[in-house]
Amino acid sequence: MSRRGWGLLAPSLLLLLVGFVAPVGMLVPTSVHPYVPLVGITRGFTARHYLKLLTDLYYLEIIGRTLALGLVVTLATLLIGYPVAFFLARTRSRWRNWLTILVVFPLLLNLVVRTFGWIALLAQNGLVNQVLLGLGLVSAPVKLIFNFAGLLIGMTHIFLPFMVLILIGAIQNVPPDVEDAARVLGASWGTTFARVTLPMSAPGILSGSILVFVLTISALVTPRLLGGPTYQVMSTLIYDEFLQRLNWPAGSAQALLLTVIVLALVLLSGALARRAGARA
Amino acid sequence: MNGAAPALSLRRLRKAFGAVTAVADVSLDAAPGEFLSLLGPSGCGKSTVLRMVAGLVEPDGGQVVLAGEDITRVPVHRRELGLVFQSYALFPHMTVFENVAFGLRRRRVAEGALRPRVERMLDLVRLGPLGARHPRELSGGQQQRVALARALATEPRVLLLDEPLSNLDALLRDEMRVELKRLQERLATTMIFVTHDQAEALALSDRVVVMEAGRVEQIGPPEEVYRRPATPFVARFLGRANFLPGAVAASEATGVVVHADGGLAIRAGARDGLAVGQRVQMAIRQESIRVLKPGAGGDASPNRFPATIVFHAFAGQAHHYVVQLGDGRELEVATPGAEPPLARGLPALVEWTPEDVILLTERGSRPAAEP
Numbered sequence: 251m252s253r254r255g256w257g258l259l260a261p262s263l264l265l266l267l268v269g270f271v272a273p274v275g276m277l278v279p280t281s282v283h284p285y286v287p288l289v290g291i292t293r294g295f296t297a298r299h300y301l302k303l304l305t306d307l308y309y310l311e312i313i314g315r316t317l318a319l320g321l322v323v324t325l326a327t328l329l330i331g332y333p334v335a336f337f338l339a340r341t342r343s344r345w346r347n348w349l350t351i352l353v354v355f356p357l358l359l360n361l362v363v364r365t366f367g368w369i370a371l372l373a374q375n376g377l378v379n380q381v382l383l384g385l386g387l388v389s390a391p392v393k394l395i396f397n398f399a400g401l402l403i404g405m406t407h408i409f410l411p412f413m414v415l416i417l418i419g420a421i422q423n424v425p426p427d428v429e430d431a432a433r434v435l436g437a438s439w440g441t442t443f444a445r446v447t448l449p450m451s452a453p454g455i456l457s458g459s460i461l462v463f464v465l466t467i468s469a470l471v472t473p474r475l476l477g478g479p480t481y482q483v484m485s486t487l488i489y490d491e492f493l494q495r496l497n498w499p500a501g502s503a504q505a506l507l508l509t510v511i512v513l514a515l516v517l518l519s520g521a522l523a524r525r526a527g528a529r530a
Numbered sequence: 531m532n533g534a535a536p537a538l539s540l541r542r543l544r545k546a547f548g549a550v551t552a553v554a555d556v557s558l559d560a561a562p563g564e565f566l567s568l569l570g571p572s573g574c575g576k577s578t579v580l581r582m583v584a585g586l587v588e589p590d591g592g593q594v595v596l597a598g599e600d601i602t603r604v605p606v607h608r609r610e611l612g613l614v615f616q617s618y619a620l621f622p623h624m625t626v627f628e629n630v631a632f633g634l635r636r637r638r639v640a641e642g643a644l645r646p647r648v649e650r651m652l653d654l655v656r657l658g659p660l661g662a663r664h665p666r667e668l669s670g671g672q673q674q675r676v677a678l679a680r681a682l683a684t685e686p687r688v689l690l691l692d693e694p695l696s697n698l699d700a701l702l703r704d705e706m707r708v709e710l711k712r713l714q715e716r717l718a719t720t721m722i723f724v725t726h727d728q729a730e731a732l733a734l735s736d737r738v739v740v741m742e743a744g745r746v747e748q749i750g751p752p753e754e755v756y757r758r759p760a761t762p763f764v765a766r767f768l769g770r771a772n773f774l775p776g777a778v779a780a781s782e783a784t785g786v787v788v789h790a791d792g793g794l795a796i797r798a799g800a801r802d803g804l805a806v807g808q809r810v811q812m813a814i815r816q817e818s819i820r821v822l823k824p825g826a827g828g829d830a831s832p833n834r835f836p837a838t839i840v841f842h843a844f845a846g847q848a849h850h851y852v853v854q855l856g857d858g859r860e861l862e863v864a865t866p867g868a869e870p871p872l873a874r875g876l877p878a879l880v881e882w883t884p885e886d887v888i889l890l891t892e893r894g895s896r897p898a899a900e901p
Contacts, residue, residue: 425617425619427615427617427619428619428620428621428622430584430586430606430613430615430619431613431615431619431620431621431677431680432621432632433586433606433607434584434585434586434606434607434609434611434612434613434681435607435612435632435633435636435680435681435684436607436608436610436633436636436637436684437607437632437636438605438607441636445621445632446621449623450621450622450623452623
């Protein structure tokens with residue numbers, strides 16, 4: 251690439267350096283200092299923040315819960331989003347643009363407002379429980395908030411538009427001629443979908459999944475509001491460590507671990523995509 | 531065509547997209563082993579006809595009959611047809627081998643029988659060693675050959691081709707044209723070939739179906755639609771012709787005399803059903819006209835007129851002239867490139883035989899007699 255080409259990248263590289271590499275780099279030294287309650291960060295070196303994170307069951311449960319949440323939310327947005335995206339990518343209806351706006355619309359609302367909406371719906375005496383009780387489907391209110399179900403419902407809703415938008419692009423990239431070719435060759439609609447449409451939209455499925463997974467495990471506001479003060483995920487844990495307990499070294503170690511997980515995942519999926527690309 | 535039942539019959543097919551009529555009323559038969567072209571400008575409905583045969587577009591009315599069986603309501607994947615797309619439409623995530631094997635796998639052909647069949651198809655389109663490649667590693671011509679092999683591998687009852695050569699560059703197109711024709715003769719597969727390229731249709735087809743605005747204008751062997759176009763549209767669309775409006779002055783057993791607007795009396799071959807005074811269009815092909823030096827002897831054609839050469843261009847195979855007649859009318863002429871050219875600005879003679887005058891009456895009426 252010419253020097254001129256690199257020049258075009260300079261502003262974003264600078265932003266990346268100042269906004270990401272430097273802060274994360276500064277976490278590294280902080281994370282290996284001992285923290286003494288009521289005194290603060292002290293000099294010296296310790297690996298106990300990392301050891302605790304990787305051995306203490308309390309932390310392991312939070313890490314596991316965060317990853318499980320990321321996985322399940324990703325799967326849920328994929329399962330709900332793919333049919334919607336397929337419809338929007340293929341319909342010739344004149345309502346198409348309006349329907350797309352409808353998909354994007356939640357993004358235009360403030361995140362806190364949307365999350366409070368879910369609290370109103372999912373609470374002990376919220377709308378969902380009232381309907382369930384009214385229909386006689388349950389005898390006592392179902393716990394839908396301050397637990398995994400609450401986070402799953404709220405975050406699936408919040409991140410669905412991202413998944414749908416990415417999938418629309420991916421499905422539109424599958425030429426209808428190619429699907430028609432499969433059908434003329436004797437493939438039923440289902441076989442055509444499984445053998446042609448789905449594999450050909452795989453790159454979009456992968457990037458949508460990475461995006462939703464990363465957004466889910468790093469989200470703070472929604473897990474805080476829907477999980478309450480006790481049902482923790484990694485982001486709320488880090489937040490509390492830094493701002494409630496003022497234990498910056500432990501918080502730094504947790505933040506770095508989250509960053510490593512995210513980076514590893516992005517690299518892994520990149521390698522997966524390259525392998526799929528080599529096959530395709 | 532008379533003996534065997536048609537391989538494919540279309541009966542009064544109709545299709546409208548909203549307010550736009552794509553196919554108005556199309557009926558035609560293709561004999562087994564026939565190479566039939568649907569020829570027309572873009573938007574004439576030829577691709578829609580093909581897609582209705584394939585089952586990808588549902589007709590508003592009419593029937594698609596395949597070897598005597600009405601398949602109008604049979605779903606696409608049970609029609610056992612082959613379709614080759616202009617865009618090739620290969621599966622980019624599969625190897626060439628898997629692309630060709632796709633249709634056979636859908637028919638649950640056992641692995642042992644499948645491999646030799648795919649390899650035979652790849653050999654047939656001269657792609658034998660490329661089975662392990664992916665489509666994007668192939669050139670356009672190779673990709674279209676894969677598409678052809680994929681469509682033929684299942685031994686389709688009829689092979690449909692939707693402008694399969696239009697995405698190829700000129701040289702490759704000529705090469706593929708020959709290859710396609712040879713393949714068709716070798717396999718004796720009935721082929722329905724959609725194209726907007728008249729040269730392609732004429733060169734490949736047993737018969738050509740000329741379409742315009744959702745209707746069939748004429749069906750016939752290439753020479754017939756070229757030499758005896760049924761309508762002004764067909765005359766205009768196939769080859770280049772000069773059109774001269776006029777009125778019939780005399781119609782006898784020996785020939786027809788037409789007074790062209792502007793004064794020339796032009797003789798045409800004998801034809802029934804013409805009334806004196808009737809308005810007609812005369813179409814004279816560029817290559818039917820000869821350009822001679824003034825005072826040239828020989829058997830003078832009854833249609834010999836003095837003219838001036840106002841334009842000349844050499845195009846390799848042909849000389850292109852524009853000549854001006856005494857009444858100011860200009861004619862386009864193409865003469866064989868091997869002849870010595872005549873200089874621009876010089877007086878000359880132009881002539882053509884009465885048999886080369888194509889008489890066209892109202893739209894849709896056919897020439898009643900053959901010259």
